[in-house]
Amino acid sequence: MRILGLLLFLSVTMGFSQTSDKQQIRAIYNSSLTEGKSYGWLNYLSNQIGGRLSGSLQAQLAVDYTKKQMDSLGLDKVWLQPVMVPKWVRGTPEFAYIENQSGMTNNVPICALGGSVSTPGVGIKAAIIEVKGIEELKALGRSKIAGKIVFFNRPMDPTLIRTFEAYSGCVDQRYSGAEEAGKLGAVGVIVRSMNLRLDDNPHTGAMSYGDLPVESRIPAAAISTNGADLLSTTLKLDPKIKFFFRQSCKQYDDVESFNVVGEITGSTYPNEIMVVGGHLDSWDLGDGSHDDGAGVVQSMEVLRLMKVNGYKPQRTIRAVLFMNEENGLRGGAKYAEIAKNKKENHIFALESDSGGFTPRGFSFDSSDANLERVLTWKSLFEPYLIHVFEKGYSGADIGPLKDKQIVMAGLVPDSQRYFDYHHAQNDIFEHVNRRELELGAAAMASMVYLFDKYGILPN
Amino acid sequence: MRILGLLLFLSVTMGFSQTSDKQQIRAIYNSSLTEGKSYGWLNYLSNQIGGRLSGSLQAQLAVDYTKKQMDSLGLDKVWLQPVMVPKWVRGTPEFAYIENQSGMTNNVPICALGGSVSTPGVGIKAAIIEVKGIEELKALGRSKIAGKIVFFNRPMDPTLIRTFEAYSGCVDQRYSGAEEAGKLGAVGVIVRSMNLRLDDNPHTGAMSYGDLPVESRIPAAAISTNGADLLSTTLKLDPKIKFFFRQSCKQYDDVESFNVVGEITGSTYPNEIMVVGGHLDSWDLGDGSHDDGAGVVQSMEVLRLMKVNGYKPQRTIRAVLFMNEENGLRGGAKYAEIAKNKKENHIFALESDSGGFTPRGFSFDSSDANLERVLTWKSLFEPYLIHVFEKGYSGADIGPLKDKQIVMAGLVPDSQRYFDYHHAQNDIFEHVNRRELELGAAAMASMVYLFDKYGILPN
Numbered sequence: 001m002r003i004l005g006l007l008l009f010l011s012v013t014m015g016f017s018q019t020s021d022k023q024q025i026r027a028i029y030n031s032s033l034t035e036g037k038s039y040g041w042l043n044y045l046s047n048q049i050g051g052r053l054s055g056s057l058q059a060q061l062a063v064d065y066t067k068k069q070m071d072s073l074g075l076d077k078v079w080l081q082p083v084m085v086p087k088w089v090r091g092t093p094e095f096a097y098i099e100n101q102s103g104m105t106n107n108v109p110i111c112a113l114g115g116s117v118s119t120p121g122v123g124i125k126a127a128i129i130e131v132k133g134i135e136e137l138k139a140l141g142r143s144k145i146a147g148k149i150v151f152f153n154r155p156m157d158p159t160l161i162r163t164f165e166a167y168s169g170c171v172d173q174r175y176s177g178a179e180e181a182g183k184l185g186a187v188g189v190i191v192r193s194m195n196l197r198l199d200d201n202p203h204t205g206a207m208s209y210g211d212l213p214v215e216s217r218i219p220a221a222a223i224s225t226n227g228a229d230l231l232s233t234t235l236k237l238d239p240k241i242k243f244f245f246r247q248s249c250k251q252y253d254d255v256e257s258f259n260v261v262g263e264i265t266g267s268t269y270p271n272e273i274m275v276v277g278g279h280l281d282s283w284d285l286g287d288g289s290h291d292d293g294a295g296v297v298q299s300m301e302v303l304r305l306m307k308v309n310g311y312k313p314q315r316t317i318r319a320v321l322f323m324n325e326e327n328g329l330r331g332g333a334k335y336a337e338i339a340k341n342k343k344e345n346h347i348f349a350l351e352s353d354s355g356g357f358t359p360r361g362f363s364f365d366s367s368d369a370n371l372e373r374v375l376t377w378k379s380l381f382e383p384y385l386i387h388v389f390e391k392g393y394s395g396a397d398i399g400p401l402k403d404k405q406i407v408m409a410g411l412v413p414d415s416q417r418y419f420d421y422h423h424a425q426n427d428i429f430e431h432v433n434r435r436e437l438e439l440g441a442a443a444m445a446s447m448v449y450l451f452d453k454y455g456i457l458p459n
Numbered sequence: 460m461r462i463l464g465l466l467l468f469l470s471v472t473m474g475f476s477q478t479s480d481k482q483q484i485r486a487i488y489n490s491s492l493t494e495g496k497s498y499g500w501l502n503y504l505s506n507q508i509g510g511r512l513s514g515s516l517q518a519q520l521a522v523d524y525t526k527k528q529m530d531s532l533g534l535d536k537v538w539l540q541p542v543m544v545p546k547w548v549r550g551t552p553e554f555a556y557i558e559n560q561s562g563m564t565n566n567v568p569i570c571a572l573g574g575s576v577s578t579p580g581v582g583i584k585a586a587i588i589e590v591k592g593i594e595e596l597k598a599l600g601r602s603k604i605a606g607k608i609v610f611f612n613r614p615m616d617p618t619l620i621r622t623f624e625a626y627s628g629c630v631d632q633r634y635s636g637a638e639e640a641g642k643l644g645a646v647g648v649i650v651r652s653m654n655l656r657l658d659d660n661p662h663t664g665a666m667s668y669g670d671l672p673v674e675s676r677i678p679a680a681a682i683s684t685n686g687a688d689l690l691s692t693t694l695k696l697d698p699k700i701k702f703f704f705r706q707s708c709k710q711y712d713d714v715e716s717f718n719v720v721g722e723i724t725g726s727t728y729p730n731e732i733m734v735v736g737g738h739l740d741s742w743d744l745g746d747g748s749h750d751d752g753a754g755v756v757q758s759m760e761v762l763r764l765m766k767v768n769g770y771k772p773q774r775t776i777r778a779v780l781f782m783n784e785e786n787g788l789r790g791g792a793k794y795a796e797i798a799k800n801k802k803e804n805h806i807f808a809l810e811s812d813s814g815g816f817t818p819r820g821f822s823f824d825s826s827d828a829n830l831e832r833v834l835t836w837k838s839l840f841e842p843y844l845i846h847v848f849e850k851g852y853s854g855a856d857i858g859p860l861k862d863k864q865i866v867m868a869g870l871v872p873d874s875q876r877y878f879d880y881h882h883a884q885n886d887i888f889e890h891v892n893r894r895e896l897e898l899g900a901a902a903m904a905s906m907v908y909l910f911d912k913y914g915i916l917p918n
Contacts, residue, residue: 033617158492158894161843196894358817358873360844384620385819387846414817414873416894435617435655435875 021380021453025446027309029384032442037304038297039434041069042356045296046287046429053114053284054324055087055255062280063258066296066321070262073304077265080258083334085324087255088115090284091248094221096190098234099125099242106234108227110190111202111285112247113174114327115209116220123246124149124188124219130235134172134180146185149243151235152177153192153228156419163415164354167194167422171205178220179210188245189220192228194419200224201424204283206327221245257281259331260321262303268314272455273339275318275349276302276448279325279332279397286427290418293429294356294437296321298411301441302448313452315347322397325353329396336400348451350409350444351395355421356437357413361388362447365408369457377450386443388412407456411444480839480912484905486768488843491901496763497756498893500528501815504755505746505888512573512743513783514546514714521739522717525755525780529721532763536724539717542793544783546714547574549743550707553680555649557693558584558701565693567686569649570661570744571706572633573786574668575679582705583608583647583678589694593631593639605644608702610694611636612651612687615878622874623813626653626881630664637679638669647704648679651687653878659683660883663742665786680704716740718790719780721762727773731914732798734777734808735761735907738784738791738856745886749877752888753815753896755780757870760900761907772911774806781856784812788855795859807910809868809903810854814880815896816872820847821906824867828916836909845902847871866915870903 032038045052045062052059063080070078094112097105112118128149131137137150152173156166171194178189193203202222209217223231234241260280266272278295282288299319306313323331339346350362361381364371374389381387394408402408413436421427491497504511504521511518522539529537553571556564571577587608590596596609611632615625630653637648652662661681668676682690693700719739725731737754741747758778765772782790798805809821820840823830833848840846853867861867872895880886 029620030618159489161488161898163894358875385847388844416817416898417892420892433876433879435622439620439875 021450024311024449025380028305028445028449029442031305031308032301032438033435036301036438036441038301038437038441041297041300042289042293042432042437043429045293046289050287051284052280052282052288054085054257054281054327059257059281059323063260066260066280066300070260070300070319073262074307075262075264075303077263079261081261081334081338082256082258083323083330084254085257085330086328087252088327089250089252091118091250094245094247096221096243096245098231099244100238101240106230108230109200109202109224110221110227110245111204112249113191113207113220113222114204114283115207115251116178116247116249117217118248118250119219119246123244125242125244126187128235128241128243130232134176137180137184142184145181148186149188149190150177150181150186151190151231153232155192156194156196158196163196163419166196167419170194174205174222175207178207178218179212182209182212182216182218186218188218190243191220191222193222193225194422195225196419198225198229200226201426203422203424204285205423219247221247257323259323259335262300262319264303264306264313264317266315267312270316271345272315273318273344273346274315274448274451275320275346275398276444277320277322277397278352280321281324281326283326283423285423285425286421287429288427289429289432290355290421290427291423292325292353294432294440295352298352298437298441298444302445305441305445311449315452317448317452325397332397332400339401346401346406347456348407349394349398349401350411350447351398352411352440352444353395354411354413354415355418356432356440357417358436359386359411359413359440359443361386361412363390363392363394363410363412365392365394367457367459370407373457381446384439384443404459407451409447411440413440480909483770483908484839487764487904487908488901490764490767491760491897492894495760495897495900497760497896497900500756500759501748501752501891501896502888504752505748509746510743511739511741511747513544513716513740513786518716518740518782522719525719525739525759529719529759529778532721533766534721534723534762536722538720540720540793540797541715541717542782542789543713544716544789545787546711547786548709548711550577550709553704553706555680555702555704557690558703559697560699565689567689568659568661568683569680569686569704570663571708572650572666572679572681573663573742574666574710575637575706575708576676577707577709578647578678578705582703584701584703585646587694587700587702589691593635596639596643601643604640607645608647608649609636609640609645610649610690612691614651615653615655617655622655622878625655626878629653633664633681634666637666637677638671641668641671641675641677645677647677649702650679650681652681652684653881654684655878657684657688659685660885662882663744664882678706680706716782718782718794720777721759722775722777723762723765723772725774726771729775730804731774732777732803732805733774733907733910734779734805734857734860735903736779736781736856737811739780740783740785742785742882744882744884745880746888747886748888748891749814749880749886750882751784751812753891753899754811757811757896757900757903761904764900764904770908774911776907776911784856791856791859798860805860805865806915807866808853808857808860809870809906810857811870811899811903812854812856813870813872813874814877815891815899816876817895818845818870818872818899818902820845820871822849822851822853822869822871824851824853826916826918829866832916840905843898843902863918866910868906870899872899
């Protein structure tokens, strides 16, 4: 009888608990979809401020704006974390053309990669050689490469259903292409844009010269996918064509910027800290709506949804808007450094940095036990068409928080359109659908709610 | 030992079978994503032909084009099924304004509902009364309604995650609003567009006068969601405003059109027929890319993917491009009528008519046994992020094929953006993403492949 009584008690409690979780999640979704603020905030960030490259005026305006908005939410604390960030400036619009042996030219759309040096003021004109990647470059060696512009043209693999995997399979060309080509005496690098679509938009992104001495650093630019196909075809017809490009980008000294942090302090376990975040900086070509305006406003919305639904978290929940994810990750490093110095106990961190598209689920970088517990919540998400709960990458900004205990998670939105816009001039507000954005915020808030309520399992 | 041997045999066979299914589905996806034809076909249908309302020149061009394309696929048979269809023509652009008591006017965007009568040439100007639906209309009764324009303004419910449910919850206003208002002596009907977004695009769609005598039929138009909000706000400020609208649409006699059918005849069970289809007609305002150009080209692509992968179906597989789904469903009825007359045995029918967005799964109108069998295939679809396998609606065009045996299915794409475009001038090619369309075609082909291989279970 005692055991029966206990079972009865447990099933009633668990039944009640499941019901109250269902109701809470329904309330979160209803708020997000009927009076959500994420889309309005994104409108301001995108259309009133615009692209927010680290160290720019726009980045500072975004800090001011989001702090002010969080101040208005009635949180327990809102503050700025100073952080020194790199300042790279694109300068005048880049220009490039293909020139055949009789001197006829075809302009092609390019943009400097973030962190690249400029060309000389008159540009660079040189023979150009196509490679499919860094291995092929190295195999060709100095004799074939020196004095030339290297054209990295390995496309994203369209057969990969998860487009981020296709991105991972190519991005080494962009990140390290100039370093490796510079070692072999190349004079410039042109990289096929990381875009699954054929169009005229060049896609920028971070690159690094590694340890290369300053005199070996060569300018690097991305070319649109249509431009890359034209260049490749032209090269096949006539390997003696020349390529011209000119860019005037420049790296300045580091400047001060800020992470923006808003907090609802936990009622029961204030020292157990949960982070939900995105990055406030963006590239400069578009307005950074998907990357990562979406993640920023969704993170703010998570706190707002808690407040508006009268939910008082047991644990401390912070929205962290990280500065400088795109070209330095200084904000993420700084946040983790401060947390470590203060001996803060972070138990959970969730990042949204994969675009404001329909959420499909979450990836988890955590112990198996915690992932298994998440799987017991699956049915709570089913009505919202959230199906993906898997081991995987969480997010760059929260990465430095990783330790043995913490549960790290990333929102997994539908990824099919992401690289149409990623780091390009068409990453703009009109390409974000309001409902898709709001559903993402609601999914994040629901997951935060569950981790707040149930905590994490120890290792 | 004999039992062990049998188990071993079974597990090897089943293992092999699962492996070969995996490989076949991978091959289907690879073809669709690397050399798929669906997007190119859709480009032609949308940009070279355009909106394809039944009875229009464009509808005939679409019949000719798709037949020619299917002729080029090396199918066993391609043919046209003649069918008489209604011919309704929009006429000159509609015009509407709100007029306050001092005669000041505000233009608002409207479009005639499909099947509506015209206004008199000089338009209609009358007092306007807002209702939230047909019940409220009836409750108000003739004394409040006669002589007025009725404004149906119940919005789609944004808290429903599946937007088609929100559509179902509103569409009676559009379909039957004029019939019910006409019975009470109203002089016109204005219906809030079935759109979850606030914008300036009116959304057309089918309406019916039921048995209403010709003299009681009143003109009906959709107003954009922004227009509806303006009208509602203005009415609250001043219930005595008048509303003016003018439209010159006209219903002509029925004309001949066609379903387009392509077939790969089954090698083993040619008399077991499987249909995959969409509808070739569309509304006239946009180019019908999502509704239902996407379903048309995906259905053609299913057959092409079979051919290009050298798959020889055991059963007969037909792509059926139905005419006149939007305002009559004559093509669907005709196809089923012919099938019945010929005593054809249809075992499976799959429709794609929910837009060319990322596929999320399938809904099934079938016996429980067949749905349960589909669930055993779930893991085959998991790598392609296809998670939804549920009981539900299949499709309008295949509806008339329903009998006790047949398995009916509908492709379930992500639905968040669908009603941004549905039946409006912005349902155009540029709002279809190539990969999302191709993933849908591959999902459909994979499901057809499995049903071809394993057949259906008897009731």
